[in-house]
Amino acid sequence: MNNHFLTDIEIIQFKCFTDFKASGFKRVNLIGGKNNIGKTAFMEACYINLHSKNIDTLITAIHSIKFRRENLNFYSEGIDDQECIDHMRNYATKSNLSEKSFYITEKDAKKEYKIAINDEEVIINKKDLNFIVEHIDTCEFIDNFGWVNHELIEKFQAIQKQDQEHELNNFVREFDNSIENFKVIGDKPQCKTNGEYRDIVEFGDGLRHYISIICALYACENGYLFIDEIDNGIHYSQLDRLWELILTLSKKTNCQLFAITHSKEMLESFARVAKKLNEQDISYTTLVKNKQQEIKAITQDYEMLLYSMAQEHEVR
Amino acid sequence: MKSIAILHEGNAKPTHDNYLVRLLIQHLNLDNNLVDFYGMGSKSNFFKSDYVAYQLLKPKITDNQINKILL
Structure with missing residues (x-):
């Protein structure tokens, strides 16, 4: 039933990530970490990996993450679809479900897109790329706007x-x-x-x-939902209600959810409601930088998260 | 994230023991914010490599988030 869930991912190359690995994801996953560590980029990498069933859905995912990040600029300056796709120079991920990559190469003033989905690889000349929007309805991203x-x-x-x-x-x-x-x-x-x-x-x-x-x-029944800044606009007194709703509905619809928060109250509420409902299919991942300034993921399962919260550890 | 872990016998919840240690850290003009306490429950848990506190500590040590451990 949960065979479609993403449990681990290796981000070989994407934005701030190089040879990054994260594992231990469950049905409902909360992501934390300091500003500018790459939380949204991490979710974007997962989103592209899961959304890309073929070339069109891969290109659509790449286009949509750029659009989401810059939609306010696009409203004032207009949107260039090709530019939206070209911002992505390198993308390569390998998950428990699939392997995807997208590279732009330039040789002799000739630009090419090198796209690979699992074992299939295609090379498309820039002039020949026909941008067709093909959105997977069961894989959604709610950004911070x-x-x-x-x-x-x-x-x-x-x-x-x-x-x-x-x-x-x-x-x-x-x-x-x-x-x-x-x-x-x-x-x-x-x-x-x-x-x-x-x-x-x-x-x-x-x-x-x-x-x-x-x-x-x-x-997103039997699919995936990504939510950036999940507590945006939600009063702290409603947080338990929101988690109760998410934990219950995601189980009912078999939807895997990834969400980002900076809020301590949100994290405490997440652990509290999971405990109340005895919902163990959860994880909390913190993105950190090691001494070499490489980004690493520390993932806690239900038991570890409850232990940390009981100890009043600073886990954000 | 904190850089010092103090592992102690007893309850996972904050106890009088670690409150006392916090007062001592404060008295010595050291930074309390650098310390996280890990209640290990009974003594035997110190010898169980799969105990939840160790599972939590292992990635934090590997990724340089904790660099001192006091038992």
């Missing part, structure tokens, strides 16, 4: 298809009991409060983030 309307609407359809609107509304009411319902009316996600539907932008960012996570967990 959160989802925009069209992404939320698209993923809400997964809830509709599974007739789970009632379940979603129950979660939303638990989050804020003044909200009666969530619906997509026209092309706008809306929430009903005091008998009247209002655009979701009129509510706080936390509510949108919360609803996005629920929709994504349903949409």
Whole structure:
């Protein structure tokens, strides 16, 4: 049932990573570490590895991570798809599931893309690359800006298809009991409060983030969900509720989740709720730098995390 | 992450013993923030290589996050 889960990965080359190895991943994985250590890059490397079923899905993944990082610049300066792909000079990963690589080579002023997916390798001339967006619907990334309307609407359809609107509304009411319902009316996600539907932008960012996570967990059935800065916009008093929801729903939908946090409260809540639910299919990974300034991963399983928390260790 | 690990007999939760050690560190004008305590439970756990505290310590030592251990 969990055969599709990523349990270990070797990042041979990607951004700040060279010959980096991490293992011990479970169904729900929290990632921590200091600023600029490479947490988001680590998740991006995993995302590309899991999203790339063929050349088009690999190129789409590379394009989408650049787009997510720079979408605000693209709104003001316009987007060049080729540039989005070309920013990635080197990418090579090997996981328990697959091996993927993408290299750009330049020889005699001729640029080529060298792409390998497991044993298959192709070389494409820059001029011949036809960028076709092919997105894997069960592999999603929620960045630290959160989802925009069209992404939320698209993923809400997964809830509709599974007739789970009632379940979603129950979660939303638990989050804020003044909200009666969530619906997509026209092309706008809306929430009903005091008998009247209002655009979701009129509510706080936390509510949108919360609803996005629920929709994504349903949409990524038997797949993968990546969440950058998971506690963005969420009040500390809601953290246990969020983890309870994630641990329960990810089990129900068999979705593997990777999330990043800087928050001590978030980590404490993660350990507390896992213990309460006796949910042992979890891990906490800290990215650190050794004396040689190489990035290393220290992964704690359920038992180790609970021990660390009981000892009040500084584990972030 | 802390660079000094103190392994002691007793409960995993902070005890009066390690509170006393913290006071001593403070009294000596040393940095308490560098120290993490590892409650080993009963004495026999010190000799079990698969005990959870050792599993936690091993990667931290390998990756230079801990460079001094006091038993």
